[in-house]
Amino acid sequence: MSKNQALFDRAQQTIPGGVNSPVRAFRSVGGTPRFIERAQGPYFWDADGKRYIDYIGSWGPMILGHVHAEVLDAVQRVLGNGFSFGAPTEAEIEIAEEICKLVPSIEQVRMVSSGTEATMSALRLARGFTGRSRIVKFEGCYHGHADSLLVKAGSGLLTFGNPTSAGVPADIAKHTTVLEYNNVEQLNEAFAAFGGEIASVIVEPVAGNMNLVRATPEFLQALRDRCSDYGAVLIFDEVMCGFRVALGGAQALYGVKPDLTCLGKVIGGGMPAAAFGGRRDIMAHLAPTGGVYQAGTLSGNPIAVAAGLKTLQLIQKPGFHDQLAKQTKRLTDGLTAAAREAKVPFVADALGGMFGLYFADKIPASFAEVTQGDTKRFNAFFHAMLDAGVYFAPSAYEAGFVSIAHDDAVIDATLDAARGVFAQLAA
Structure with a gap:
């Protein structure tokens, strides 16, 4: 054996x-x-x-490949200082400044520990900012395993979504509408039907969890236009494609500016790190300055930040x-x-x-x-x-x-x- x-x-x-x-x-x-x-x-x-x-x-x-020498050195240099503090560090400011510099739409950013945490928190923030409950996602896009996102399409455009996982209550799934990726006509119909209820549209601008599927420029522009028309928050989930398809992410490649962006993977350099960020007026609704609560003991972990910051610096060559x-x-x-x-x-x-x-x-x-x-x-x-x-x-x-x-x-x-x-x- x-x-x-x-x-x-x-x-x-x-x-x-x-x-x-x-x-x-x-x-x-x-x-x-x-x-x-x-x-x-x-x-x-x-x-x-x-x-x-x-x-x-x-x-x-x-x-950068596995065990890159400069990333390894960056991690080793901070290891002796402590693994976790539960208090702010200067390195957290440095990686936040780097992310804001590289991603066109991000004015403020909050560090978390996983992509699921990033998308879950961004959706809560969008709901808190708009005072609405409904979210729109697209079939085949995976945004982590939060309850609101483990939902598939209903039997028709205006039907409730259905849970795709045991343990997800129907009462939660009903607040999620699932549409077909790259279908502009269906998107327009959904906004015409209940645009005033939509808190947020979340999308992978380059999908990676139904294999690689690119959004069309027309689709992403329609998302931006409809969200602007109806006051909904447009979230780009760039956990997978962020810094991968271009230095500024898919949004830089397509020239479409979301309201919030979720990042992960590359920003941790292989360590557990992720983030969400965007417009300053929306991010101001996060605790401690606003009423939308989000917290994490290991958010901004110094070891993960060291690996991620060095990775972000090296990919700018x-x-x-x-x-x-x-x-x-x-x-x-x-x-x-x-x-x-x-x-x-x-x-x-x-x-x-x-x-x-x-x-x-x-x-x-x-x-x-x-x-x-x-x-x-x-x-x-x-x-x-x-x-x-x-x-x-x-x-x-x-x-x-x-x-x-x-x-x-x-x-x-x-x-x-x-x-x-x-x-x-x-x-």
């Missing part, structure tokens, strides 16, 4: 499903999860000592995002060419350091289109690439991530493996 299997069997005795986040369990692809022991640059090694080229990057944070985008596109172009040569239906897309792989005839623009892909073929591809030492996301509904450490040699090794795998799939 492999050590990975032995660890998985052992984990299931004390951890539900043997994992602390569901996608890690490999349920959608089958097989045994890999238990990781260490990582370096673009690689990590499992409990059996096998090395993999890593294309999840801890689901986004490792934009001239040409960083151009090189990251170049390597990501080199990967997706190479995979597409290999699939075409083998005559396997496959397309790929890349934006900044994020990418999507689809066993389909066209790049999807909505969750419904994503679900039309060939998941059986994806699963076969995933396991064959895993055997070849390449670790893609263990789900056909997750985006992938490239780091600046993925150089030409790493991409070439990936494509060499992929050519053999696509040939197998065509047989």
Whole structure:
């Protein structure tokens, strides 16, 4: 028995499903999860000592690659001062100033410890600011596991949303309206029907949890226009795409300014850190200056802030995002060419350091289109690439991530493996 299997069997005795986040369990692809022991640059090694080229990057944070020397040094320099204080530090001010400088729409920012905390808090703030209850989200966008967000579409546009998780009361789900991503007509209908009730619209401007799906410019502009028309708060969830698709996030790329922005992953440099921020007049409603309560013992943790601040400084080097985008596109172009040569239906897309792989005839623009892909073929591809030492996301509904450490040699090794795998799939 492999050590990975032995660890998985052992984990299931004390951890539900043997994992602390569901996608890690490999349920959608089958097989045994890999238990990781260490990582370096673009690689990590499992409990059996096998090395993999890593294309999840801890689901986004490792934009510099694993254990970057300067980030490691920044963390080591603060470790001896204490792990947590429960009191303010100067470093919290420094990372807040850096975020406000880099993200066009953020005038003030509040640090938290996870993306779920960021989105949950931003929605509470939007409700407190507007005095309204209804929120609008989009099918296929994941904004963390807060009750109001674990909701799927009702049977029609004007019906209540339905909980997608046990434990979410229908009375909470009814305040969430779920629309189709990139559907401007449906958005306009929703605002016409109950625009005065909508506190907030929350959206991933570049979705990463139904695989990579880009918002159209027209869709994002319609969101901005309708929220402005009706006094609703527009929230961009850039936990995944923030600093990944561009230095200023997707909002800088698209030129659309939200009222609030949720950030995570990259801003922690691999440590548990996230944030939400935006217009000063809205942020003023947060306690202690306003009536919307939000708190966290580990918010602004000095170790996480050190890792995140150094990461944000390093990604501002001239040409960083151009090189990251170049390597990501080199990967997706190479995979597409290999699939075409083998005559396997496959397309790929890349934006900044994020990418999507689809066993389909066209790049999807909505969750419904994503679900039309060939998941059986994806699963076969995933396991064959895993055997070849390449670790893609263990789900056909997750985006992938490239780091600046993925150089030409790493991409070439990936494509060499992929050519053999696509040939197998065509047989």
